[in-house]
Amino acid sequence: MRGPDHFERTRSRDLRAAQTSAEANLWGKLRGRRLGGYKFVRQEPIEGFFADFVCREQKLVIEVDGATHSTDEEVAYDARRERILKAAGFRILRVQNDDIRTNIDGVCETILRTLAPDSLSP
Numbered sequence: 001m002r003g004p005d006h007f008e009r010t011r012s013r014d015l016r017a018a019q020t021s022a023e024a025n026l027w028g029k030l031r032g033r034r035l036g037g038y039k040f041v042r043q044e045p046i047e048g049f050f051a052d053f054v055c056r057e058q059k060l061v062i063e064v065d066g067a068t069h070s071t072d073e074e075v076a077y078d079a080r081r082e083r084i085l086k087a088a089g090f091r092i093l094r095v096q097n098d099d100i101r102t103n104i105d106g107v108c109e110t111i112l113r114t115l116a117p118d119s120l121s122p
Helices: 006-017 021-033 072-087 097-102 104-115
Strands: 041-046 049-055 060-065 091-096
Touching (some): 021 049, 021 104, 049 072, 060 104, 072 091, 097 104
Parallel strands (some): 060 091
């Protein structure tokens, strides 16, 4: 059967409902193909992880990081997660909560540059 299982669907809904203010701000710029015509989804299950935002067409995962991503345990978890996502063919772009709050236009420019066809890895 195609599509996420019940746990993934429920967990994705829960994560979307509990999004941070930074995630909500960024989602406001990404949803409905508002950024360069690219389609994004949020809290997408991939390889056992939930990616904050994904452009499936360009295989780009955008992760929004806050203060909790600075502990040794979180850094190790993020590194493992990145390895698995990259092995599945995804590129990962990490953005900080503070950057979204203070420079959302700059964050959007960075995302667009990353999505540009000439930025794709061979």
